[in-house]
Amino acid sequence: MGQGGQPRGRRPRDGELGAAVARAQDGDESAFAVAYRIVQPGLIGYLRGLVGEDAEDVAADAWLEIARDLGRFTGDGAGFRGWTATIARHRALDHLRRRRTRPRTTALDQDALDRAAPHSTHEQALESLSTARALELVRSLPRDQAEAVLLRVVVGLDGPAAARVLGKRPGAVRTAAHRGLKRLARALAPDPGVTDEGPRNAGGVEVNGTGDGDGIGHG
Numbered sequence: 001m002g003q004g005g006q007p008r009g010r011r012p013r014d015g016e017l018g019a020a021v022a023r024a025q026d027g028d029e030s031a032f033a034v035a036y037r038i039v040q041p042g043l044i045g046y047l048r049g050l051v052g053e054d055a056e057d058v059a060a061d062a063w064l065e066i067a068r069d070l071g072r073f074t075g076d077g078a079g080f081r082g083w084t085a086t087i088a089r090h091r092a093l094d095h096l097r098r099r100r101t102r103p104r105t106t107a108l109d110q111d112a113l114d115r116a117a118p119h120s121t122h123e124q125a126l127e128s129l130s131t132a133r134a135l136e137l138v139r140s141l142p143r144d145q146a147e148a149v150l151l152r153v154v155v156g157l158d159g160p161a162a163a164r165v166l167g168k169r170p171g172a173v174r175t176a177a178h179r180g181l182k183r184l185a186r187a188l189a190p191d192p193g194v195t196d197e198g199p200r201n202a203g204g205v206e207v208n209g210t211g212d213g214d215g216i217g218h219g
Contacts, residue, residue, distance in 0.1 A: 013038050017077030025070055032070070036063065039081060043088050045154035049138070049146060050092040058095050062088040082161040085151060089165055137184050144172075145180030152177045 017038045023031035040059065047055035047062075065087050073083055138146050151162040151173075159177070163170040 014077030014081070017080060018075075019077075021070075021073065021077065021080050025073070032067070035080065039084055042081070042155040043084060046085060046150045047088055047092055049150045049154075050089070051095055054095060058092050059088060061095075062091045065091070078156075078158070078161065081155055082157055082165055085155050085157065086165045137187050140187075141180045141183060142176075144176045145183070148173050148177035149180040149184070152181075 017035055020031045020034040020038070024035055040063075043062070044055050044059055047058050051058050062084070066084055069087075073080065075083065138149065141149065147166065148162060151157045151165055152159070155162075157165065159174040160170045162177070163173040166173055
């Protein structure tokens with residue numbers, strides 16, 4: 001269980017989000033605005049990790065698609081976070097293809113850090129960082145680890161949901177998130193007893209015993 005009795009992998013406002021989405025699908029424009037306000041900070045933080053200063057423009061394109069296809073969505077608040085993250089990622093990759101560049105990890109904005117829900121000791125360590133320090137540490141991660149951390153900590157997805165966004169197996173994403181969060185935690189409070197060798201379950205992030213065989217690309 002996470003803080004406040006919330007199950008790990010669920011955001012505190014997912015119930016409110018799910019209710020707002022349901023009302024928005026019935027035509028309630030004010031409810032859509034509520035859903036936007038809940039989801040947007042995490043979505044912007046994630047997109048900053050992919051497209052940097054263009055995050056706002058990409059998010060605007062993503063929300064146009066989200067609004068257009070809202071009637072097709074089925075699921076709860078957590079599912080809506082994953083669905084919107086998938087749309088945002090597709091728009092980001094389209095943007096990067098147009099620029100003919102590769103995804104890159106840049107800043108986590110302060111709003112996204114402030115709103116990130118704590119799920120584990122590693123994630124709490126990340127949230128304690130200043131914006132500048134977060135930028136420095138997340139940039140140091142391999143791209144697969146950085147994106148997994150962004151989806152888990154900033155967007156608030158659980159392992160399977162993050163895997164669906166990335167189009168990878170859950171074991172690969174859980175391993176990438178585990179390793180990335182462990183590196184960040186170690187940068188804050190070095191622990192000689194923590195290594196990257198062998199599968200472990202730390203901080204509530206499950207690790208697939210065949211993590212290295214799950215096809216994680218370090219690009």
